[in-house]
Amino acid sequence: MSAGLESARAAKARLAAALASHPRVTGVGIARDDRGGNVVKVLLTAPADDIPAEQDGVPVVTEVVGRIARRSL
Amino acid sequence: MNLDDVRTLKQTLLAQPLEAPADGGAALGVHRTPDGDFRLAVRVQGPRVDAAQYVQAASGEADVREIGVVRAFERTARVRPLELGVSIAEVDVTAGTLGCFATADGGARILSNNHVLADEDRASPGAAVVQPGPVDGGRDPADRVGVLARAVALQSDAANRVDCALATVEVDFDAARVAGLGTLSGALLAPAQAGAVAKLGRTTGLTRGTVTAFELDGLTVQYDRGALTFDDQVEVHGDAGAFSQGGDSGSLIVASSSLDAVALLFAGNDEGVTYGNPISAVLDALGATLRT
Numbered sequence: 001m002s003a004g005l006e007s008a009r010a011a012k013a014r015l016a017a018a019l020a021s022h023p024r025v026t027g028v029g030i031a032r033d034d035r036g037g038n039v040v041k042v043l044l045t046a047p048a049d050d051i052p053a054e055q056d057g058v059p060v061v062t063e064v065v066g067r068i069a070r071r072s073l
Numbered sequence: 074m075n076l077d078d079v080r081t082l083k084q085t086l087l088a089q090p091l092e093a094p095a096d097g098g099a100a101l102g103v104h105r106t107p108d109g110d111f112r113l114a115v116r117v118q119g120p121r122v123d124a125a126q127y128v129q130a131a132s133g134e135a136d137v138r139e140i141g142v143v144r145a146f147e148r149t150a151r152v153r154p155l156e157l158g159v160s161i162a163e164v165d166v167t168a169g170t171l172g173c174f175a176t177a178d179g180g181a182r183i184l185s186n187n188h189v190l191a192d193e194d195r196a197s198p199g200a201a202v203v204q205p206g207p208v209d210g211g212r213d214p215a216d217r218v219g220v221l222a223r224a225v226a227l228q229s230d231a232a233n234r235v236d237c238a239l240a241t242v243e244v245d246f247d248a249a250r251v252a253g254l255g256t257l258s259g260a261l262l263a264p265a266q267a268g269a270v271a272k273l274g275r276t277t278g279l280t281r282g283t284v285t286a287f288e289l290d291g292l293t294v295q296y297d298r299g300a301l302t303f304d305d306q307v308e309v310h311g312d313a314g315a316f317s318q319g320g321d322s323g324s325l326i327v328a329s330s331s332l333d334a335v336a337l338l339f340a341g342n343d344e345g346v347t348y349g350n351p352i353s354a355v356l357d358a359l360g361a362t363l364r365t
Contacts, residue, residue: 005265009288016290029289029308030265041286043308065342069295070188070236071322073167073208073276 002037003058011058104136112136149209154245158273160205168206169322170275174248177361182239185323190238191224202240232304236339249365259365262333264307269329274321282309282316315345
């Protein structure tokens with residue numbers, strides 16, 4: 001199961017709004033699955049078990065990326 | 074020749090060099106032909122190498138190519154003419170990477186991050202930019218290559234889309250060459266259309282990766298001035314280890330095969346996961362066009 005780009009964008013916007021105050025969410029975007037479809041991707045600072053597996057029928061994936069910083073020295 | 078015979082010949086020749094000019098001889102190896110046979114690979118590096126003697130030693134079964142001088146990719150050195158992917162920074166910054174060259178305000182400009190060329194908005198237009206960056210030994214005025222022209226201000230109270238700035242360029246430069254990769258196409262590619270990508274940066278050099286997310290909103294990134302939020306960002310995972318590390322900020326992320334420009338690298342985590350601003354948003358925000 002995966003979605004077209006416009007469906008994924010709509011689902012992303014709704015999920016981002018729902019997670020706006022989530023303390024561990026550090027970004028919400030779109031990713032390609034291995035069949036070329038689109039999924040919503042949630043970036044986390046630490047594992048969280050309350051991220052839904054799908055939003056409006058679009059699969060949701062998560063990745064713990066931790067702390068992101070600018071890349072100068 | 075079979076593989077073992079080539080290896081034996083190679084070892085014999087290396088043990089008794091036929092000729093070793095001080096300005097470079099020939100490197101020897103094994104060349105596999107399209108039909109699966111093997112030849113002695115002779116890679117001529119010096120101007121006075123007599124390749125014929127290697128061909129004779131291999132009874133004609135040699136693959137000879139002129140490769141000239143090979144330099145290690147040293148991105149922290151002083152490089153003139155300027156080119157993409159080398160260490161650069163405003164004089165009060167440690168070091169970042171020269172992303173690309175642009176045309177703006179009627180002239181050529183160096184394009185990199187605000188936090189590389191404008192020190193997170195602490196530098197004023199006219200501040201010296203040095204190559205290599207100060208942490209790599211760059212000093213003003215000896216290594217000055219231009220001055221800060223202008224930056225897109227970073228916002229602490231609203232979402233950012235870009236971390237970018239322009240510097241003037243006062244020395245010769247090559248806007249198209251991406252060392253080790255090829256020549257910029259001059260075209261831009263939307264992150265949603267990009268798959269395999271590469272970048273050339275000050276710290277990790279040439280790395281390859283894959284776009285693993287795009288249109289990322291609410292991305293929290295740590296700066297000296299605190300945590301800033303970015304919308305519409307691109308995420309890249311390295312294909313073999315980190316795609317970037319500290320000092321690679323400002324690198325241009327390009328599509329691996331076409332060398333279309335995709336994004337301007339600006340952030341990442343300790344594991345090497347990397348984030349960039351779509352290059353079209355960067356150029357729009359600066360009123361600039363990509364130069365090749």
